[in-house]
Amino acid sequence: xxxxxxxxxxxFWSWVWFLLGALYFxxxxxxxxxxxxxxxxxxxxxxAYIRAFEDPDFLKTFLYSNMLALLTIIASIILIVPTAYxxxxxxxxxxxxxxxxxxxxxxxxxxxxxxGLIRIYSSPVNIPFTEIRILQPLTTFxxxxxxxxxxxxxxxxxxxxxxxxxxxxxxxxxxxLTEAAQSLxxxxxxxxxxxxxPNIRAALLSGALLTFAIVVGEVTLxxxxxxxxxxxxxxxxxxxxxxxxxxxxxxxxxxxxLAMGLLQLVSGEQGQxxxxx
Amino acid sequence: xxxxxLNPKSSLPASGWKNWIGVLPFFLFAVLFLVxxxxxxxxxxxxxxxxxxxxxxxxxxFQEQSILDAYWLSIRISAATALGGGIFGFLLAYSVxxxxxxxxxxxxxxxxxxxxxxxxGVPLAFAFIATLGRTGFVTALIKNLFGVNLYQQxxxxxxxxxxxxxxxxxxxxxxxxxxxAPALDGLKREWREAAENLGASxxxxxxxxxxxxxxxxxxxxxxxxxxxxxxAYATAYALTGGRLGIITIQIGxxxxxxxxxxxxxxxxxxxxxxxxxxxSLMGYSWLQKRSERWLR
Numbered sequence: 001x002x003x004x005x006x007x008x009x010x011x012f013w014s015w016v017w018f019l020l021g022a023l024y025f026x027x028x029x030x031x032x033x034x035x036x037x038x039x040x041x042x043x044x045x046x047x048a049y050i051r052a053f054e055d056p057d058f059l060k061t062f063l064y065s066n067m068l069a070l071l072t073i074i075a076s077i078i079l080i081v082p083t084a085y086x087x088x089x090x091x092x093x094x095x096x097x098x099x100x101x102x103x104x105x106x107x108x109x110x111x112x113x114x115x116g117l118i119r120i121y122s123s124p125v126n127i128p129f130t131e132i133r134i135l136q137p138l139t140t141f142x143x144x145x146x147x148x149x150x151x152x153x154x155x156x157x158x159x160x161x162x163x164x165x166x167x168x169x170x171x172x173x174x175x176x177l178t179e180a181a182q183s184l185x186x187x188x189x190x191x192x193x194x195x196x197x198p199n200i201r202a203a204l205l206s207g208a209l210l211t212f213a214i215v216v217g218e219v220t221l222x223x224x225x226x227x228x229x230x231x232x233x234x235x236x237x238x239x240x241x242x243x244x245x246x247x248x249x250x251x252x253x254x255x256x257x258l259a260m261g262l263l264q265l266v267s268g269e270q271g272q273x274x275x276x277x
Numbered sequence: 278x279x280x281x282x283l284n285p286k287s288s289l290p291a292s293g294w295k296n297w298i299g300v301l302p303f304f305l306f307a308v309l310f311l312v313x314x315x316x317x318x319x320x321x322x323x324x325x326x327x328x329x330x331x332x333x334x335x336x337x338x339f340q341e342q343s344i345l346d347a348y349w350l351s352i353r354i355s356a357a358t359a360l361g362g363g364i365f366g367f368l369l370a371y372s373v374x375x376x377x378x379x380x381x382x383x384x385x386x387x388x389x390x391x392x393x394x395x396x397x398g399v400p401l402a403f404a405f406i407a408t409l410g411r412t413g414f415v416t417a418l419i420k421n422l423f424g425v426n427l428y429q430q431x432x433x434x435x436x437x438x439x440x441x442x443x444x445x446x447x448x449x450x451x452x453x454x455x456x457x458a459p460a461l462d463g464l465k466r467e468w469r470e471a472a473e474n475l476g477a478s479x480x481x482x483x484x485x486x487x488x489x490x491x492x493x494x495x496x497x498x499x500x501x502x503x504x505x506x507x508x509a510y511a512t513a514y515a516l517t518g519g520r521l522g523i524i525t526i527q528i529g530x531x532x533x534x535x536x537x538x539x540x541x542x543x544x545x546x547x548x549x550x551x552x553x554x555x556x557s558l559m560g561y562s563w564l565q566k567r568s569e570r571w572l573r
Binding site: 011013014015017018020021024025027028029030031032034035036079080082083086087090091094098101103104105106107108109110111112113114115116117118119120151152154155210213214217218219220224231234235238239245246248249250252253256257259260261263264 | 296297299300302303304306307309310311313314315316317318321365368369371372373376377378382386388389391392393395396398399400401402403404405407408413414415446447450451454504507508509510511514515518525528529531532533547550551554555558
């Protein structure tokens with residue numbers, strides 16, 4: 001009787017769903033790991049990892065992608081923090097339109113965005129209605145392409161970064177902090193850099209980690225704009241190698257895990273990014 | 278307000294057009310890198326090869342069988358993974374919230390969902406090739422356990438509709454878990470107690486109380502999953518190398534080189550995609566508002 005009631009209390013179906021989910025999560029990871037360790041016949045070893053990490057192109061593209069991620073994060077902080085701050089302080093009537101814009105990247109997926117960016121910025125920018133050129137086509141020189149792809153990544157990360165920053169500012173009393181700083185003679189620059197930024201650092205970090213997760217393995221923008229990033233490198237590697245791509249895929253998973261783990265640590269919430277699929 | 282008046286520096290007018298200068302950089306950025314590129318595609322889809330206004334591209338969109346097929350394939354994959362991922366994700370979220378599983382499992386699942394919903398693109402495709410490809414781990418497992426060769430004795434192919442759907446599911450249902458877990462937490466204990474006091478069975482409680490309350494957020498999340506799959510490009514490209522003609526892959530081919538031999542038609546194809554995404558986002562936000570009536 002006692003045993004029966006105890007068995008009945010075990011949520012059978014909940015366990016079934018949970019175990020199925022765990023299987024779906026873990027099987028591909030296990031398969032990838034298992035495959036990546038079998039580069040040498042009949043030996044379990046890290047040869048594929050050593051080979052993959054030794055490739056100078058790996059290091060180059062990986063560092064390049066990290067640099068892009070870092071610049072994207074800096075650019076979006078510079079763009080979004082003052083905007084969100086100003087809306088909270090002075091311009092609540094702009095909230096709706098700005099929030100609307102930050103949701104647009106959900107409507108314009110990466111493939112469409114890059115399509116439009118290429119069509120606009122592969123021709124020179126003239127002063128309207130004249131033939132006077134003010135800008136070379138951005139896609140024709142390296143710095144121009146970098147600017148273009150960073151701008152694109154800022155757009156892809158916009159929903160996440162804006163939401164993080166806005167949530168962060170909700171928890172601090174922006175108005176009082178501003179007035180206190182002003183009465184001590186602080187300039188706007190000082191207020192934002194030395195008062196607001198430190199107060200929302202957890203929110204900034206979580207926005208930054210999400211942006212990092214989107215950018216570091218991104219393929220769509222990177223391959224169409226032709227930059228030497230990690231995503232296209234991994235894709236090309238997969239065309240003519242078997243074990244090294246598996247090794248790098250598993251390593252990417254660990255990297256995503258690291259970013260999301262840190263995110264949970266700093267903000268106590270889960271990241272949901274949908275930009276880079 | 279009296280305090281602000283004492284402070285000379287913050288005595289800028291509380292409202293007025295000057296305040297909009299503060300958000301100008303943001304709008305400038307949005308126009309340059311989001312609005313203009315999108316507008317370019319819209320304008321392009323209404324222009325013929327000479328740049329004259331025309332509806333021909335839009336009309337041709339509905340006549341070109343290859344384009345219709347691509348949309349239809351994308352819609353089917355997105356709907357299948359939204360439905361499958363939605364239901365499975367809901368059941369998982371249920372099992373760790375009100376389903377009575379131990380607390381640590383909940384945080385494990387949520388953490389893993391956060392990672393998996395961000396794990397996509399090339400690495401995800403390679404992981405599934407290692408799992409369900411011709412020499413994949415699970416393929417070999419099924420062969421050894423049941424003696425069935427997936428690729429010779431069944432129709433299964435990782436580089437097809439079902440294969441891509443299974444792969445998409447890897448980021449779809451974790452996203453559902455992340456959205457539904459808080460919604461399930463919003464079910465109030467009092468509702469269940471009230472239902473039980475009135476003599477309702479467990480099934481009656483779920484059918485008549487919990488499910489109707491959850492329905493808008495369930496549907497809304499599934500629409501979000503639909504859009505999530507519909508806009509995906511990298512995973513499909515890495516998995517099938519462009520052989521499976523979903524709409525994003527067709528658009529990619531059009532960007533690389535004018536495969537349709539009509540740039541305007543290419544723009545129209547891209548715009549059609551934006552329209553579908555916009556409709557699904559509107560549906561999502563409408564349902565989200567409805568669900569907030571009960572669940573906060």
